[in-house]
Amino acid sequence: MSRPRQIRFNAFNMAAPGHTWAGLWAHPRDRAADYNSLDYWVELARIAERGLFDGIFIADVFGLYDVYGGSPDAALRSGAQTPQIDPALVVPTMAHATRHIGFGVTANLTYEHPYQFARRFATLDHLTGGRVGWNIVTGYLDSGAKGMGQKANRSHDVRYDAAEDFLAAAYKLWEGSWEDGAVRRDRNARVFSDPTLVHRIRHDGPFYQVDGIQLAEPSPQRTPVLYQAGTSGRGRLFAAKHSEGIFLNGQTRPILAEAVHAVRQAAAGFGRDPHDIRMFAGATVIVAPTRAEAFDRLADYARYVDTAGQLALLSGWTGVDLSALDPEEAISYVKSNAIQSTLENLTLRSPEPLKVKDLATLSATGARAPFIVGAPGEVADEIVSWVRDTDVDGFNLNRLVSHETLEAFVDLVVPELQDRGVYKVAYDEGTLREKLFTGRGPKLPDTHPAADFRGRGGASGQPRPLVARA
Template sequence: MSRKRELRFNAFNMAAPGHTWAGLWAHPRDKAIDYNSLDYWIELAQTAERGLLDGIFIADVFGIYDVYGGTPDAALLSAAQTPHVDPTLVVPVMAQATKHIGFGVTANLTYEHPYQFARRFSTLDHLTGGRVGWNIVTGYLDSGAKGMGHVANRAHDARYEAAEDFLAAVYKLWESSWEDGAVRRDRAARVFTDPAKVHRIHHDGPYYQVDGIHLAEPSPQRTPVLYQAGASDRGRLFAAKHSEGIFLNGQTRPILAESVRAIRQAAQSFGRDPYDIRMFPGATVIVAPTRAEALDRLADYAQYVHTAGQLALLSGWTGADLSNVDPDDAISYVKSNAIQSTLENLTLRSAEPLKVKDLATLSAIGARAPFIVGSPGEVADAILSWVEDTDIDGFNLNRLVSHETLAAFVDLVVPELQDRGVYKTAYADGPLRQKLFPGRGPTLPATHPAAGFRRGALAPAEPVAAGA
């Protein structure tokens, strides 16, 4: 690899029976049918930690996929990311069953308020011992907006402007409301908190207002590890400014390499080290002891992919109704208010026209990201090749048949990578941020924009009056 680094992996999952591949819940060995049980999440966490994965990244979407044909029927029938439960609530049980693995939790800020949201993630950081991260999303489904009483979702770029305002408010709450040492827990003096070290936060932004004290004491990381998945022009700028981990897609190496290069360059423009961001493209990995067995497994899985359900997902992601498009036609670019980078990758950035029918198959085209099938050695070769060619740090491992495909990666690929000296043999100590960035402390570095909201960087705020 051109830049020496330790490979990193997250188990990519969703609190739903279907995730990136609609219909696989029907496979006789798939356990995601029990997605709403504690045992499902405990087994997932323990399997991932056995493989020394860095995290379990839980995707989430607010709304239902009803762009395809103008109805939610295909999504409901195939369990295409619906139904789903609140991902924040499965994290504490996984943390209790493990010691090291991190948890990246997707949460849509559009329908949150910074004051309540900051407490929820501080709570998760406390309960996990500093192992939580937040995947910052702003939403793309109008169905979610309507469910929350809005006519439609905010315009694409306006969502990022609102996100900037939201982050300014939560940075103030997490980083400057409570000073270090504010909580004393002094039984003898009967002092739990020193009021002089607790401060009221004032935030009067264009989208959010806060006037209050953060409800939670500082957690191990204060601000959780920050993830993001924006790859549009505006999304890249937002991610380069704030993110510590970015989730990318791109079905070819040039597409992925260009996204990585643009984000790292943008990070420098914000005064950050471009390698202060871990890059994780999604990857579909099917591995077996031999290549023939891996190909047999691919064929077995592929027959369970639900075509209409997969197109329902694609219609929601792109904002383009694919129900009336001839399956043999190439997908066309249309400006939408959904995930702009997804449609751009499939059209404007694609080396060749991609047929609609191919996008609904379990294949490299359908994956929209690296698609790796083979023996342990072949998979390891492919992983290292993608890292070398695109400057990524590792992968988000897409869920296929749960937990079979993850267990196969853990049992077959991890030892191969360890033998090659490119993957850890034990977890480092400390919170998630320290594991992702060895040599760092548990809180955000001074080069991160959140540091500008810390005590001393802000205008003096009023301490809490004694007896208040």
């Protein structure tokens, strides 16, 4: 008899005082104001590893939220994802303090170059012993583009065209520049690397050009585990072709189930096993020893949510200035250059019109994703049922009061899920990829497009087309 499907969790955080819920940093028990200290991140990593989480998924955004009212003031006052620090720089410290947990690092490729980027993530993979993943994002805030000297962000679909080009160059660097065995470390022969097994990358794409040898030797995974969060039409194709883990939102089970099914179907069209992609739904969980205590916590936390800050986040995500709408007005769909799937979920896919005022509340509506409150058994029931009804593999647990809500989940919900046989009782050995995909080696499988660039001559190979087979 096969064992029950094992549910997976990431601790979803951000290197900023506010993350998905603006204002909670002001709660007297919250630690997020210390986001710029190493102790904060080490404690977070140790709690999550004690709970046998697959990873710490660190969100990031390049720019400030200034769509709301045409100003960044609301985001600045409430600490809504600003100020912020570079999430990649906290990872080695967390890795040194732990042994197993992985790290999903968000990095915006629009303002990077593949040559320097490939070295940075190879470095992270080396320093973590193969425990790093890259959450591929292309950006959606014009403020970030302007900060980088551009007039505005690239249009939505062009961002994905650029991402295809960036990944082709990065795959050549990670997979094709250094052959296996190129690094000898032969003290007697005084040969560190065999030049005949090292190849120059030549990439002349529409957005990026590379002519050089990958600076870092191959890391344990070569290419980091690849995460992505796009579920718009164009984003879905990109994710189905490249991603190993996808982060989805959806405030109802049908919305989430449809997104999961569509991505898995698209992955099969690219010749991939549909279950070669781990689907993580965003989720907000408040748990306490009793149901009454859990709802008391909800009421307590809700008092600290900053309405203007929350609407500033939503305005940035959707590209719609919510300050211009009446709080009692329902949000409507408009074509935007921001996160298309977020606005579609709140409008076109929503079973009922959603009012602006409700989007800023600590609730299922405000969460845009599973929102679970209760005693340990109740929370476990909900988690298991969401997995059953939507086919997700697990959840990115949103930060609320840090690190209180994470610790409560680890202490109260994890044992409940283990007793039901749906959650691991120990880590597997190996890299992040080996832990996510039992029985797989540390490198990407041959069915992944990165494999097109492996081995001698792979550095100058051509990427497979984006169009999926029917």
